[in-house]
Amino acid sequence: MAKKRGFGQILRLPSKRYRARYTGPDTQLHNAPSTFETREDAEAWLTDERRLIAAGTWAPPAHRTKTIEHRTFGDYATDWLTARPIKPRTRSHYAMLLDKLILPGFESSPLKTITPDQVRAWHTRLGDSTPTLRAHAYSLLRAILTDAVHDGIIPANPAHIRGAGNAKRVHKIKPASLAELGVLVGAMPDAKYQLMTLLAAWCGLRFGELTELRRSDIDAKNGVIHVRRGVVRTDGEVIVGTPKSAAGHRDVNIPPHLLPAVRDYLKANVNGRDGLLFPAADGVSHLAPSSLYRVFYPARKKAGRPDLRWHDLRHTGAVLAAATGASLAELMGRLGHSTPGAALRYQHAAQGRDAEIARRLSQLVEVN
Incomplete structure (x- = not known):
């Protein structure tokens, strides 16, 4: 039975998964492109849809699904960085990490095709000569892919190398006496x-x-x-x-x-x-x-x-x-x-x- 809410509906299916749907600006009923494991995930999807409507950037989910099927990491990462509310110096640092370390490995790869094995191979190719940059690059890659999961483009984050986001300090600081x-x-x-x-x-x-x-x-x-x-x-x-x-x-x-x-x-x-x-x-x-x-x-x-x-x-x-x-x-x-x-x-x-x-x-x- 669908629970009454301010925007959209969430229905628990016999499979115990959840279906989310809402009436769009076109007065048509739109279902989420997939069902959800938890009610919280379904609510998050409805929240994102409502934000798109408020921002005036909404399009029917079915149309977007066709568009994102082959969306490349490079396109998504560029949009991700543009929309990110961050300090100018951080933005410049992220842009450098993308251009020099991340995009050479993933720019033309469709998001849906990136696998954990590919991420591990990329991480290995970076080498260990610059551990801090390597850790920063991995953390940025993981953050972008995490948002791709939240946006419903990929089902799970393929970047999950334990400890890869941390780096040992190369320069051991000795304070001045x-x-x-x-x-x-x-x-x-x-x-x-x-x-x-x-x-x-x-x-x-x-x-x-x-x-x-x-x-x-x-x-x-x-x-x-x-x-x-x-x-x-x-x-x-x-x-x-x-x-x-x-x-x-x-x-x-x-x-x-x-x-x-x-x-x-x-x-x-x-x-x-x-x-x-x-x-x-x-x-x-x-x-x-x-x-x-x-x-x-x-x-x-x-x-x-x-x-x-x-x-x-x-x-x-x-x-x-x-x-x-x-x-x-x-x-x-x-x-x-x-x-x-x-x-x-x-x-x-x-x-x-x-x-x-x-x-x-x-x-x-x-x-x-």
């Missing part, structure tokens, strides 16, 4: 780069967050940085937008020992509420990574850390915060991470922390 950080800052050529280095390390800010900071984002009286925007460069274009994730929209307290340097710098170098803290040489444009690297590379060499990347300073900031006893939730808030897994990647046991714990344990005995 306080001594190394001191030499690094001192080797930077001027106040702009020195303060930028200090905020990257002690406040854990990303490069794109630092280079979009403006005078109005700094509460010098209370020692707080309001992180509200970030800048990225993709396909030769400079784009200012919201932080990487919702959690990136945050307030970061400046360690008190840095406040005098911050206040002095603001007075001497930043004009107006909208003035950039760390602009390019012209004073108004965003600082390019290449400009930073020209001074950072010689400085890290003087610090005895030619392996140190700029982003590793953010990692250093996480370790310094962890050494104070900050909880995982507190680290997530300070770094702007939305998941514990992201923050955990930055956690290390700070040198000397275990000795401090042992000392405090002894203090418990002394008190009693």
Whole structure:
């Protein structure tokens, strides 16, 4: 018996599967192209059909079924990427993965013909010389095929290689010690780069967050940085937008020992509420990574850390915060991470922390 609902009908068949149908804009009754194992799947199909009608892109399901029978992965992936609500830099990264790693293997393949064996063979051909890119490519392929399942184009996702979406970190991050950080800052050529280095390390800010900071984002009286925007460069274009994730929209307290340097710098170098803290040489444009690297590379060499990347300073900031006893939730808030897994990647046991714990344990005995 069909259950009464706001849009469409779901009928449980003698086979215990479910049939979904609805009356379309053409006043005709339309059945789903196949039955469903669960009521939830049938409801999801009706929801998708209703969205197509609302968007004005609806066509009878039977016509669409004929069209999608031979739809290639390349066509579907292109439409998938165009419709995806993602950040410009992520879109550029996905486009690169598709063009260089995924489409060469699947572009002309009809979606319905892609098998688990073909996916495994493709994954093997990628090799293991670039494990992170390989993992990203597999995750993207799987995500696209998952949506193809949801769209009713394929019955099941053929991409199910266990662990293929994860990659071991090739670059083992070694945070800078306080001594190394001191030499690094001192080797930077001027106040702009020195303060930028200090905020990257002690406040854990990303490069794109630092280079979009403006005078109005700094509460010098209370020692707080309001992180509200970030800048990225993709396909030769400079784009200012919201932080990487919702959690990136945050307030970061400046360690008190840095406040005098911050206040002095603001007075001497930043004009107006909208003035950039760390602009390019012209004073108004965003600082390019290449400009930073020209001074950072010689400085890290003087610090005895030619392996140190700029982003590793953010990692250093996480370790310094962890050494104070900050909880995982507190680290997530300070770094702007939305998941514990992201923050955990930055956690290390700070040198000397275990000795401090042992000392405090002894203090418990002394008190009693």
